[in-house]
Amino acid sequence: MKKSSIIILLTLTIISCKDVINEIPQNPFQTTPYNFNYNTSLLPPPRIPADNPITIEGVQLGRMLFYDPILSSDSSQSCSSCHNQKNAFTDNNQQFSVGVEGTIGKRNSMAIFNLMWHIDGFFWDGRSNLLRHQAIEPIIDETEMNETIDHVITKLNRSSLYKENLQKAFPETTFNEEIIGKALEQFMLSIISSDSKFDRVMLGLESFTDEEKTGQVIFNSEAITLQNEVDPNNPQNFGADCFHCHGNSLFMRREFLANGLSDNGDKGLGGVTGDPRDDYKFKTTSLRNIEKTAPYMHDGxxxxxxxxxQFYLSDMNASSAVDLSNSPNLHALKDSVYLSPEHKKALVAFLKTLTDESLLTNEKYSSPF
Ligand code: HEC
Ligand code: HEC
Structure with a gap:
């Protein structure tokens, strides 16, 4: 080798060493902001936690955790076991989910999408305020994954795949509870549903059938009875009052409400706050993708x-708590709300336009393994 080339080589090595030394402390990791791709004209502006900005790397780490049975005590169950994408992230038609020990929970699994717009109250009874705290609960719940956080942390820190992905997503070099929660929070916040037939009709890209149109009117009208003078051909006269509690483009009220279900011993929000005025109030879930999330209500x-x-039209329980201001007529007219079999069918047909096939199949939300 010529002398001059040795000098050049040496200089290059020095320069590159210098670069590396300078870079490590200054810029340990570089994240890429996550690009939310949804119909912003239909859904409200994003609500992203200031202390957990959503990044491509964070979402990827959360997605791995969501689909990995490593979070459960016997490595048999992941979050997706009870939150299956093809059922809008609910359980597989199970009334109550079965945990790792074969124990059966007491509530129906909940859908996971558009969580960015939920009130800061998760679970049917709102007992968890922050999504990142919620995400830890199923791991340590003995009727679910029945694992300890310490053991999960040990397992994750042992895995080179997880360490590599952690370093891409967060400044931390080892896992802790906060990071596991934040990564799961990022992935769950990235799951958005805004491409149902309803959305495409709103954007003028598709149209409702006559039956769906009738169903939409019934959904958005107040209930009245045949005792009033009504035009039997006008569906507006046969409202089902649904919009009071499931209105707007999210199809949910960001509130805990009592919808008049008969008492099964579960006090919902009241069991958490201890305030009798909260008894029998539950999270008013979104009706988006409702076709895919059977069975229904907190106890399925x-x-x-x-x-x-049929329950709303005839069985809303007069004696149990019910939010009257939100269902004035539905409740008052119990047993006398008139909706013909065709109108009931139309209402269900409208609810089915809220199914978003792209949510159920989008690879961004599916298992990374
Ligand atoms: C054994 C089944 C099971 C497993 C495993 C499970 N969940 Fe759930 N999930 C449920 C049930 C049941 C509920 C409702 C529980 C309640 O309200 O008390 C729920 C509720 C939720 C909610 C609340 C949604 C809302 O709108 O308030 C979120 C978010 C969630 N789970 C995320 C997760 C994550 C993340 C994991 C994995 C770390 C996970 N779940 C593991 C069954 C499960
Ligand atoms: C007073 C407010 C109120 C009115 C009016 C109302 N709902 Fe609800 N709805 C709720 C609440 C609260 C829940 C959750 C209740 C529970 O599980 O304990 C719920 C749950 C549901 C569920 C089950 C959701 C799930 O995730 O399992 C469906 C489906 C539903 N409502 C449809 C309707 C339809 C259709 C109408 C009109 C006929 C209607 N609701 C009117 C408050 C209301």
């Missing part, structure tokens, strides 16, 4: 949407 008591509609 109804198997079909037809049963749910």
């Amino acid at each position: 008591r109804f198997k079909t949407l037809e049963e749910v509609v």
Whole structure:
């Protein structure tokens, strides 16, 4: 080798060493902001936690954790076992989910999408305020994954795959509870549903059938009875009052409400706050993708949407708590709300336009393994 080339080589090595030494402390990791791709004209502006910005790397780490049975005590169960993408991230038609020990929980699994717009209250009874704290609960719940956080942390720190992905996503070099929660929070916040037939109709890209249109009117109208003078041909006269509690483009009220279900011993929000005024109030879930999330209600008591509609029209329990201001007529007219079999069918047909096939199949939300 010529002398001059040795000098050049040496200089290059020095320069590159210098670069590396300078870079490590200054810029240990570089994250890429996550690009939310949804119909912003239909859904409210994003609500992202200031202390957990959503990044491509963070979402990827959360997605791995969500689909990995490493979070459960016997490595048999992941979050996706009870939150299956093809059922809008609910359980597989199970009334109650079965945990790793074969124990059965007491509530129906909940859908995971559009969580960015939920009130800061998770679970049917709102007992968890932050999504990142919620995400830890199923891991340590003995009727679910029945694992300890310390053991999960040990397992993750042992894995070179997880260490590599951790370093891409967070400044921390080892796992801790906060990071596991934040990564799961990022992945769950990235799951968005805004491409149902309903959305495409709103954007003028598709149209409702006559039946779906009738169902939409019924959904968005107040209930009245045949005793009033009504035009039997005008569906507006046969409202089902659904919009009071499931209105707006999210199809949910960001509130805990009592919808008049008969008492099964579960006090919902009241069990958490201890305030009797909160008794029997539950999270008012979104009706988006409702076709895919049977069975229904916090205890999965109804198997079909037809049963749910029948409940609202005739069985809203007069004696149990019910939010009257939100269902004035539905409740008052109990047993006398008139909706013909065709109108009930139309209401269900409208609810089915809220199914978003792209949510159920989008690879971004599926297992990374
Ligand atoms: C054994 C089944 C099971 C497993 C495993 C499971 N969940 Fe759940 N999940 C449920 C049930 C049941 C509920 C409702 C529980 C309640 O309200 O008390 C729920 C509720 C939730 C909610 C609340 C949604 C809302 O709108 O308030 C989120 C978010 C969630 N789970 C995420 C997760 C994550 C993340 C994991 C993995 C770390 C996980 N779940 C593991 C069954 C499960
Ligand atoms: C007073 C407010 C209120 C009104 C009016 C109302 N809902 Fe609900 N709805 C709720 C609440 C609260 C829940 C959750 C209750 C529970 O599980 O304990 C719920 C749950 C549901 C569920 C089950 C959701 C799930 O994730 O399992 C469906 C389906 C539903 N409602 C459809 C309707 C339809 C259709 C109408 C009109 C006929 C309607 N609701 C009217 C408050 C209301």
